[in-house]
Amino acid sequence: MQLLRHTEELVAARPGRLRAAWRAVHEPVAGVSRRLQLIACAVPLTVLPAGVWRLPVAFDEGIGLGERAYVVFLSVLSEVLACTAFGLIARWGEVFPGWIPLLGGRRVPTKAAVIPAAIGATILTLLFTLLFLVSVIRGTTIRGDVLSAGFPSRAGGWEAAWFSFCYAPLILWGPLLAVLTIAYGKRRRAAGNVPAAA
Numbered sequence: 001m002q003l004l005r006h007t008e009e010l011v012a013a014r015p016g017r018l019r020a021a022w023r024a025v026h027e028p029v030a031g032v033s034r035r036l037q038l039i040a041c042a043v044p045l046t047v048l049p050a051g052v053w054r055l056p057v058a059f060d061e062g063i064g065l066g067e068r069a070y071v072v073f074l075s076v077l078s079e080v081l082a083c084t085a086f087g088l089i090a091r092w093g094e095v096f097p098g099w100i101p102l103l104g105g106r107r108v109p110t111k112a113a114v115i116p117a118a119i120g121a122t123i124l125t126l127l128f129t130l131l132f133l134v135s136v137i138r139g140t141t142i143r144g145d146v147l148s149a150g151f152p153s154r155a156g157g158w159e160a161a162w163f164s165f166c167y168a169p170l171i172l173w174g175p176l177l178a179v180l181t182i183a184y185g186k187r188r189r190a191a192g193n194v195p196a197a198a
Contacts, residue, residue, distance in 0.1 A: 028089045031187050036089055036180065043085035043176050046169040051075035053166035081120075082173065088117060088180040094188070110188040117181040125174030132171055 028037050057063070058071040087093030093113055098104040 025092065026086050026090055029091050029094060029187075031191070032089045032183075036183050039176050039179055040085050040089045043173060043180070044079060044082040046172045046176065047078045047082040049166040049169055051079055053163065085177055085180055087113065088177075088184040093184065110185060114181055114185045114188075117177060117184070121174045121178035121181055123174070124170075124177060128170040128173060132168065 026040075028040075054071055054075050058068040063071075094108055096103040096106050096108055
């Protein structure tokens with residue numbers, strides 16, 4: 001009985017701590033407009049539908065353990081990478097968090113954030129635009145092989161519509177990341193590379 005009461009107290013206290021941690025990690029620094037905050041929030045949402053579409057595939061019959069792990073890993077990794085967009089508006093994108101050995105509390109060099117983000121935005125834009133064009137519109141793989149009728153975008157009906165609905169937002173990931181990257185670079189340059197106050 002006492003264990004149950006203690007567990008209920010922990011569960012009741014946890015949402016407050018989680019909310020505070022979420023705010024601390026995602027709170028924008030000075031100079032970040034509301035529009036940029038919304039763009040940063042939109043980036044993970046562009047990736048989420050594809051993960052939602054992909055995860056049930058991991059539990060289909062006839063799929064091996066390695067394939068299941070790959071599908072789950074790909075979905076989680078994609079979402080984690082998309083969430084790094086918050087670093088382009090939050091303090092942890094300008095000052096290394098204190099828990100990072102040797103770097104904690106030091107300023108993040110502007111180029112150390114801008115160059116990887118710009119490369120990522122370029123690759124994502126090219127990759128997902130190309131994949132969308134060739135697989136959904138042309139019905140082929142990147143190599144030009146014709147997709148089978150069993151491929152979701154070629155199946156027709158609700159399956160093709162659901163696949164397109166879930167994967168089409170990925171086209172926005174790269175361009176949204178590019179907007180955040182440009183704004184981050186401009187903001188840091190205007191501030192003379194001095195991190196925003198806590």
